[in-house]
Amino acid sequence: DAMVIQNPRYQVTQFGKPVTLSCSQTLNHNVMYWYQQKSSQAPKLLFHYYDKDFNNEADTPDNFQSRRPNTSFCFLDIRSPGLGDAAMYLCATRLSGRRGQPQHFGDGTRLSIL
Amino acid sequence: AQSVAQPEDQVNVAEGNPLTVKCTYSVSGNPYLFWYVQYPNRGLQFLLKYITGDNLVKGSYGFEAEFNKSQTSFHLKKPSALVSDSALYFCAVRDGAGTYKYIFGTGTRLKVLA
Numbered sequence: 001d002a003m004v005i006q007n008p009r010y011q012v013t014q015f016g017k018p019v020t021l022s023c024s025q026t027l028n029h030n031v032m033y034w035y036q037q038k039s040s041q042a043p044k045l046l047f048h049y050y051d052k053d054f055n056n057e058a059d060t061p062d063n064f065q066s067r068r069p070n071t072s073f074c075f076l077d078i079r080s081p082g083l084g085d086a087a088m089y090l091c092a093t094r095l096s097g098r099r100g101q102p103q104h105f106g107d108g109t110r111l112s113i114l
Numbered sequence: 115a116q117s118v119a120q121p122e123d124q125v126n127v128a129e130g131n132p133l134t135v136k137c138t139y140s141v142s143g144n145p146y147l148f149w150y151v152q153y154p155n156r157g158l159q160f161l162l163k164y165i166t167g168d169n170l171v172k173g174s175y176g177f178e179a180e181f182n183k184s185q186t187s188f189h190l191k192k193p194s195a196l197v198s199d200s201a202l203y204f205c206a207v208r209d210g211a212g213t214y215k216y217i218f219g220t221g222t223r224l225k226v227l228a
Contacts, residue, residue: 004157006157009155031214040152040202040221040223041220041221042204042218042219042220042221043158043204043218045215045216048214048215050214090157090158092157092158094214096214099146099165100146100163100165100208102148102150102160102163103158103160103216104160105150105157105158105159106157107155107156107157108155108156108157110155
């Protein structure tokens, strides 16, 4: 089945130690998103790609970076994680060009900071 | 600015009874509205959407939603609740015409009691 896969599902890192979360998709969707979700709150959009075009949200901390080397893969880099960055990180995809397409989500990576 | 509101943090319903999870929206232009469900430690799963057409939209797992333009509402419904429907439900709206961003409500936790 075509899907969005996030690795790892659980990640533990130390305060200040860089960490990378990955997302891959077999849907061939051209739009990819990264969200941060804390404690069953609404997902908060960090950034999204439309094809290779990167779109950063105004309130996304500089500590968060992203890379999309090709259509299938997208990475979230947290350069110096703080305790406040502990959260679930969700990757989602969407196909543009068709009105009203929903987003397809991966199962997330739960990040813990020691 | 586009916005979506879910006025209830939690909804409790007995198994077999009908359920309603409320959502109201504020958009400029035509609303693209979505419902997603999230189970513990999982990503968001698409249930249904309203783009245009019939006000009653049918989706996955027996869920449906009624679009009401005059009341700017898009309530999620199911005629007979199951214990397995217990989860976190999010309403979402497209953040403006021609954008690939979505705004999520704060979520409603549905608890179906056996």
